[in-house]
Amino acid sequence: MVDAARHPNITILANTEVEHVDGFIGNFSVNLITKPRYVIADRCNGCGACAKVCPIEVPNPFELDIAPRKAIDVPHGQAVPLIYAIDMDHCIHCYQCVTACGKLDAIDFAQQPQETNVEVGTIVVATGFASFDPSVIPEYGYGRYPNVITAMELERLANAAGPTVGRLVRPSDGQPPQSMAIIQCVGSRDKRYNEYCSGFCCMYAIKNAILLKQMHHDMDITIFYIDIRTPSKGYEEFYTRAREAGIRFIQGRPSLVSEDPDTGNLIIEAEDQALGSVVEVETEMVCLSAAAIPQPDAEDLSAKLTLARSPSGFFMEYHPKLRPVDAPTDGIYLAGAAQGPKDIPASVAQGSAAASRAARVLSQDTWEIEPIVAEVDPTLCISAQGKKCGICARACPYGAIVVEQGQPATIFTAKCHGCGGCAAECPHNAIQQKHFTDAQILAQIKTLLQDRPEEKILAFMCNWCSYGGADMAGISHFSYPPTSRGIRVMCCARTDEKFVLEAFRRGAGMVLVSGCHPQDCHYITGQQVGARRFERLRTTLERMGIDPARYRVEWISAAEGEKYARVITEMDAVLANYDPAEIVRQNRQAAAQIARRLKKWNEDPRLVPIFEDLPLAQEVLE
Amino acid sequence: MTPHPTQLDPHLAARVMERPGGQHLQTCMACGTCASVCLVRRFHPVFNPRRVLHQASLGMREAVLSSPEIWLCSACDACYPRCPQEIHISEVMGALRDLAIEEGYQAPGPFPTVDRVTCSGCAVCARVCPYEAIGPAADEDDPSRQTAHVDHTRCLHCGLCVAACPSGAISLEAVNDQEILTRVTAEGWLERQGLLAGGQEPRCLAFVCQWSIRSDAAWERAQRFGDQVRVVPLPCSGRVDPAMVLWALSRGVDAVLVVGCDDDECHYQRGTYAGRSKIYLLREMMATMGYEQERVHFARQASDDRYGLERHIQEMLATVTTLPTPVAVTIG
Numbered sequence: 001m002v003d004a005a006r007h008p009n010i011t012i013l014a015n016t017e018v019e020h021v022d023g024f025i026g027n028f029s030v031n032l033i034t035k036p037r038y039v040i041a042d043r044c045n046g047c048g049a050c051a052k053v054c055p056i057e058v059p060n061p062f063e064l065d066i067a068p069r070k071a072i073d074v075p076h077g078q079a080v081p082l083i084y085a086i087d088m089d090h091c092i093h094c095y096q097c098v099t100a101c102g103k104l105d106a107i108d109f110a111q112q113p114q115e116t117n118v119e120v121g122t123i124v125v126a127t128g129f130a131s132f133d134p135s136v137i138p139e140y141g142y143g144r145y146p147n148v149i150t151a152m153e154l155e156r157l158a159n160a161a162g163p164t165v166g167r168l169v170r171p172s173d174g175q176p177p178q179s180m181a182i183i184q185c186v187g188s189r190d191k192r193y194n195e196y197c198s199g200f201c202c203m204y205a206i207k208n209a210i211l212l213k214q215m216h217h218d219m220d221i222t223i224f225y226i227d228i229r230t231p232s233k234g235y236e237e238f239y240t241r242a243r244e245a246g247i248r249f250i251q252g253r254p255s256l257v258s259e260d261p262d263t264g265n266l267i268i269e270a271e272d273q274a275l276g277s278v279v280e281v282e283t284e285m286v287c288l289s290a291a292a293i294p295q296p297d298a299e300d301l302s303a304k305l306t307l308a309r310s311p312s313g314f315f316m317e318y319h320p321k322l323r324p325v326d327a328p329t330d331g332i333y334l335a336g337a338a339q340g341p342k343d344i345p346a347s348v349a350q351g352s353a354a355a356s357r358a359a360r361v362l363s364q365d366t367w368e369i370e371p372i373v374a375e376v377d378p379t380l381c382i383s384a385q386g387k388k389c390g391i392c393a394r395a396c397p398y399g400a401i402v403v404e405q406g407q408p409a410t411i412f413t414a415k416c417h418g419c420g421g422c423a424a425e426c427p428h429n430a431i432q433q434k435h436f437t438d439a440q441i442l443a444q445i446k447t448l449l450q451d452r453p454e455e456k457i458l459a460f461m462c463n464w465c466s467y468g469g470a471d472m473a474g475i476s477h478f479s480y481p482p483t484s485r486g487i488r489v490m491c492c493a494r495t496d497e498k499f500v501l502e503a504f505r506r507g508a509g510m511v512l513v514s515g516c517h518p519q520d521c522h523y524i525t526g527q528q529v530g531a532r533r534f535e536r537l538r539t540t541l542e543r544m545g546i547d548p549a550r551y552r553v554e555w556i557s558a559a560e561g562e563k564y565a566r567v568i569t570e571m572d573a574v575l576a577n578y579d580p581a582e583i584v585r586q587n588r589q590a591a592a593q594i595a596r597r598l599k600k601w602n603e604d605p606r607l608v609p610i611f612e613d614l615p616l617a618q619e620v621l622e
Numbered sequence: 623m624t625p626h627p628t629q630l631d632p633h634l635a636a637r638v639m640e641r642p643g644g645q646h647l648q649t650c651m652a653c654g655t656c657a658s659v660c661l662v663r664r665f666h667p668v669f670n671p672r673r674v675l676h677q678a679s680l681g682m683r684e685a686v687l688s689s690p691e692i693w694l695c696s697a698c699d700a701c702y703p704r705c706p707q708e709i710h711i712s713e714v715m716g717a718l719r720d721l722a723i724e725e726g727y728q729a730p731g732p733f734p735t736v737d738r739v740t741c742s743g744c745a746v747c748a749r750v751c752p753y754e755a756i757g758p759a760a761d762e763d764d765p766s767r768q769t770a771h772v773d774h775t776r777c778l779h780c781g782l783c784v785a786a787c788p789s790g791a792i793s794l795e796a797v798n799d800q801e802i803l804t805r806v807t808a809e810g811w812l813e814r815q816g817l818l819a820g821g822q823e824p825r826c827l828a829f830v831c832q833w834s835i836r837s838d839a840a841w842e843r844a845q846r847f848g849d850q851v852r853v854v855p856l857p858c859s860g861r862v863d864p865a866m867v868l869w870a871l872s873r874g875v876d877a878v879l880v881v882g883c884d885d886d887e888c889h890y891q892r893g894t895y896a897g898r899s900k901i902y903l904l905r906e907m908m909a910t911m912g913y914e915q916e917r918v919h920f921a922r923q924a925s926d927d928r929y930g931l932e933r934h935i936q937e938m939l940a941t942v943t944t945l946p947t948p949v950a951v952t953i954g
Contacts, residue, residue, distance in 0.1 A: 139926065190706035226653040255659035255704055258926070268927065269671065271654030280660050280837070436691050473784060 001080040011517045014081060019115070021304050022139045024400075024414040025331030026121045026367055035600035036111035037085035041232035043106035044075070048098035050107065052512040058090045060163075064153050066171075067163030072097050072107075077161060088367055092462075100141035122331045122358040122410060125315060126351060127301065132194065132291040140186065141379035143504060145259040146172040147266055148286045151182075151201070154208055158215075168212065170285055172264040179220035182266050183254055188291035189226060196312045200343035201289040202229045206239055208287070222281055224270050231482065232345065250279065255287055292341040305332055306399050308430035314340045317618040319522070329398060329522050330369070333357050372418035372435050372490060378408035380430035392422035392431055395493070397524035419523035420494030424533070429600055434469045441487060442610045445503055448485040453507035454583040457484040457571050459558075460495040466518035468558025481572035484512070491515065491523045492530035497537045498560065498598055504541075505614070507587050509575045510550050512567065515556045527555070544590040549574055550583070556580070630681035631857040638678055639660045639773060641720060643713025643741055650675045656701035656711055661827075661833045663887055666829055670709050670933050671701060678718060685927075687722040688882075696778045697753075698833070698889040698923065703727050719775065729774050732795040734783055735914050738768045740791040742747075743768030747783035750753045752891035756783050780890040785900075797857055802866065805854050814849060817942065819874035824942040826851045828879040828935060831897075833889040835931060836924035843932045858890050859883070859897030859920070864904045867918055877917045877942040884924045916941050933942040 013032060020031040020369035039050075043062040051070040060069035062076040074082060086097070086107075098107045127422035135143035142148045146168050149157070157532070160166035170177050182205045188198040204227070209221045230236045241248065254270040266286045272279045290460050293303075302309050306329045308316040315338050318326040325333050336347035361367060376392075383389050383403050390403040398544060400415035401422060409430070411422075420433040432438065453566050459465040467488050473480060489495055492515025503511050513534050521527035534553045542548050554567050601607050638644040656671040657705040663669050664780065670690050675688045686692065697712035705711065719729070738761060739874070741743070742825045747755035747770050758768040770783075781797040790799070806827060816820030835841050844853050854863065859882025880901050882894035888907035902921035908915045919941070921934040 141926075185653075185706070192706065193706045250663060251654075253653035253655045254660065255655045256926055257699075258928050261929060269658050271657035273652065273654050276670070276673075277662060277667070286875065382732075451861075 005080045007330065012081060015085065018304055026361060028120045028123060028331065030118050030120060030196070032116045032118065034116065037083060037108060039084050039086065039107055039112050040106045040108050041081065041083050043104050044083045045104065046084070048084070050084055051183040051257065052101040053096040055094060055096065056092060058087060060362060063156050063163050066153065066156055068438055082537050088235065093195045097589040104350060118491045121362045122333065123305065124333045124335055124354045124358055125305065125307070126340050127295050127325065127338045129292040129341060132293045133241050134186050134215065134288045134290050137186065139256050140183065140610045141257045141259065142288055145257070146265060147264055147284065148257060150288050151204060151208065154287045158208070170225050170264065178218065179283040180212060180285045180287060181281060181283040182221070182287045182289060184223065184225040185253065186288040192222060192292045194293060194312065196230065198292045199341040203235060203343060205289050206242045210242050210245060213245050213247060222250060222283065224250050224252060224254050224268065226253050227387040250322065259508045261503060271522070292337060295338070305329065307332065311519050313594045314338065325350060331361060370418050372433060373413050373416040374411055374418070374420065374422050374431050374433045376409050376411055377430050377432070380428050381408040382428055384408040391425050391427065395421040395425040395457050395529050397526055405563060417523060419491035419526040420489060421491060421526050421529045424496040425529065429604060433494060436489055439606050439610060442607060443505060444487050445499060446610055447491055448487070449503065449506040449508055454509045454580045455483060455567065457510040457512055458508045458510055459484050459486045459512040459514065460492070460499065461486050461488055462492045462515040462523045463490045465515035465520055465558050465565070466556040469556040469560045469564040472558060472561030473565040476561045478561055478567040480568040482566045483572050483575065491521070491526035492525065493526035495530060497533055498601065501594045501597060504587050505544055505591055507584065509578070509583050510552070510571050512552050512554065512571060514554045514556050517557055520557055544593045546586050546590050625928055632681055634681040634683045637719050637721060638714065641717035643710055644717030646707065646709040646832055647675060647714055648679050649707045650679065650709055651707060652676055653706060655704050655706065659700050659704055661698060661700055662696065663831070671695065675711065682688045686718060686727055687727055690730045692722060692825065694778070695817045696889050697891065698718045700885070700887060703872045703933045722776050732779055733772050733774055733777050734779065734792050734794040736772065737791045740789045741769040742789050743770070744787060744788065746786050750781065750782045750786040752782065752893060752894060762933060768822040771879045773954070778890065780858045782858060782890065782893055782896055785863045797861060799863065799866065802854065806852060806870065811849070811852050816874050816876040818876050822848060822871070824876040824939055826877045826878060826879060826935065826938050828853045828881060829859065829862050830855050830881040830931065831883055831894065832857060834881055834888060836928060840928060841929050843891050844935065847935060850939065858893035860890065860893030862897050864900050867904060871917060877919070877938050879934060879938045880920045881923050881931060882920065884922050887925050914945050916945060
């Protein structure tokens with residue numbers, strides 16, 4: 001940190017919150033609010049004379065409220081920058097600090113929050129994690145029994161710079177404990193709280209156990225665990241060392257911690273699976289390895305930076321394997337536990353990776369993006385005619401579209417990722433996605449259904465998941481009926497409901513619409529935009545007289561080749577049982593209504609060559 | 623039984639999972655929380671829900687379905703709120719029992735027996751049973767009469783019906799009125815004089831739900847009161863019969879304490895509620911009759927309260943000693 005603070009190209013803005021972020025890769029404009037310290041940063045030399053005279057003591061959050069701090073203090077001894085700040089919630093305005101500061105005259109009670117704006121090319125999000133509060137698990141007694149502590153509290157209690165100067169004592173009586181139990185997976189691997197594995201708790205629990213054992217040879221340490229996970233380099237050897245050091249490992253998740261009211265000792269009940277029987281262990285202290293959880297303000301930050309979040313609440317990466325450092329928004333990178341629970345080596349690695357990903361952008365004058373962006377035809381956009389719309393802006397997961405009444409919708413090309421959701425949502429065909437235009441897709445539908453369409457399954461697949469799934473089915477040599485015909489779109493959000501209707505008008509036997517699983521969408525919320533539309537479409541089709549069994553929506557990931565083959569096989573079986581004449585009848589019956597719905601397309605001069613073989617809507621109606 | 627690949631039924635897990643309640647079988651990661659919280663294990667050390675689940679998911683059909691273990695779970699659901707995988711274990715057990723019955727296995731019991739001559743078909747037992755295991759049906763000998771019938775696939779022998787039956791027509795092995803009274807009077811305990819009978823120190827009878835005694839240590843701590851307190855374990859506090867309480871008071875016992883589980887921890891779902899209601903009603907009656915209702919008390923024992931049982935007894939003894947004039951209860 002000190003190195004970073006001295007680096008000429010690094011500015012540390014401590015005490016500062018991100019208020020608003022605008023712009024796009026290479027051109028972000030960030031509004032920041034610097035909270036008042038009531039101490040002038042340039043004048044404070046960190047001598048601490050003010051804290052010495054301050055009469056107010058408040059709980060110290062850095063020491064997890066185990067120790068006090070003054071109402072004017074630094075967060076902790078190694079804080080960078082080392083500038084004191086007044087906690088105005090507790091200050092009594094006795095002004096003793098002002099006197100103590102003397103000639104430096106660094107204290108300024110009139111300071112106000114300061115708004116600043118910085119222009120940056122890239123952003124790295126490294127906001128870390130928070131610790132799960134185990135008091136919500138009643139059976140472990142945290143918060144009720146003083147001698148039940150969390151691993152973070154143990155870190156402070158055993159730390160030489162901590163409140164007890166490294167002397168581990170029991171909170172109930174201040175005596176050094178002779179025994180300690182460590183309980184793993186508190187709030188993690190637990191569907192009631194957090195389903196994921198926190199990843200690094202096994203290692204820090206073993207580390208703490210070994211440290212305690214080194215400091216107090218006679219200490220009796222028991223670790224209760226479900227599974228010990230030590231997959232990284234040298235970790236398993238470390239675990240073996242702990243076993244050799246005499247630390248007791250019991251495989252079994254405790255069901256109850258209760259306190260002996262006379263001694264303050266704790267009795268842990270668990271099943272020792274190796275013994276196959278219940279054990280009761282009495283220890284003087286219990287340490288809970290609490291889960292790593294997302295920062296409480298992660299949602300707020302994700303809204304400001306247009307970031308997606310995984311089901312666990314941590315920030316989501318662009319692609320779990322291929323782009324694990326990039327956020328879905330270009331120019332924003334993730335580092336450390338903000339993206340998911342991580343230990344120190346992994347956080348350092350990801351931090352370095354994020355810095356180099358950012359440097360890649362900053363070292364260039366121009367930045368190439370994919371050419372598949374969307375564009376607005378201002379003559380068709382009804383917003384330009386002063387009408388209220390904005391459907392495209394609501395569908396865009398990146399906030400790349402701005403709609404002002406009276407003006408045609410504007411797409412910030414640099415922000416557009418090319419999912420095509422807006423093009424499909426626009427009710428007036430005013431938006432086209434380059435390389436995935438209506439004309440191009442309609443031409444594919446027309447060609448694929450030219451010959452005996454009632455025997456075919458037309459499949460719309462998203463580029464990232466379902467198309468990959470179909471590929472995987474082929475690579476894995478899963479056999480499936482040859483009746484399917486695929487059309488690739490970037491995201492299922494691009495699959496316009498009118499494409500499905502057009503497919504049935506062209507006589508298709510079955511239509512499959514597929515995309516990513518909700519949490520896997522490559523366009524943040526593209527899948528949801530599509531899913532809502534496909535659900536509506538089901539009732540529309542039913543009203544038109546098309547059997548809903550002929551229309552299927554499936555979420556297929558790139559790894560699910562087997563699922564793709566299965567879905568096509570099942571659909572083929574449905575199709576095989578259908579009388580082709582019935583399919584033709586249903587399609588003919590719906591044709592008039594479909595024609596009415598596709599009227600705008602029929603009138604579009606760009607699409608005339610595609611529809612010229614079809615009877616005009618008017619004729620069908622007659 | 624050693625699982626051998628050829629003896630494993632690859633379809634067993636799927637068959638359990640397609641039944642209501644069985645669907646979470648295979649998410650179990652064998653952490654052992656259920657096994658360590660399970661109340662049944664104190665009385666049946668062979669019982670281990672983790673192992674039953676694991677055997678079922680491996681496909682050890684014979685071992686699981688023929689085992690008495692699947693019938694031991696009383697659906698108290700002490701494990702369910704603590705299971706990190708949210709597996710409703712009692713429902714999985716239910717699914718396994720259904721399968722066992724389908725395959726011709728029978729529940730081991732013991733089951734309550736109904737004296738069909740004295741049974742009046744009033745259906746009080748049906749209302750009190752937490753498992754819908756007992757209820758009136760046409761009598762076998764005289765179809766014009768209704769008598770209580772016990773469904774052996776559902777009954778978990780809590781004894782609530784035995785206590786509730788107004789005709790005394792139901793009996794259950796080991797928890798009959800007579801057997802409980804024998805335990806109260808054993809070693810001439812009632813002959814010793816309590817305060818009511820002019821003795822020097824109070825004498826207290828404690829009916830304790832056996833599931834609320836968490837460990838052998840807790841049981842031993844309750845014994846240290848010696849002759850002063852007679853602790854009688856019951857399968858459930860709901861098994862307490864108010865007549866039994868009054869009988870004890872009329873025989874010179876100074877106080878009767880009933881200890882049951884907390885509401886959401888009852889081993890028989892709502893047995894503790896039944897027991898508590900009975901005692902509260904009895905206290906009301908005693909007050910109207912002019913007796914000190916403090917002599918009868920229902921105490922709730924939370925499962926994480928290791929020292930609760932002895933504390934409840936101490937408090938009861940303290941209360942009784944402070945009561946002003948001993949008035950002997952007589953039943954006429």
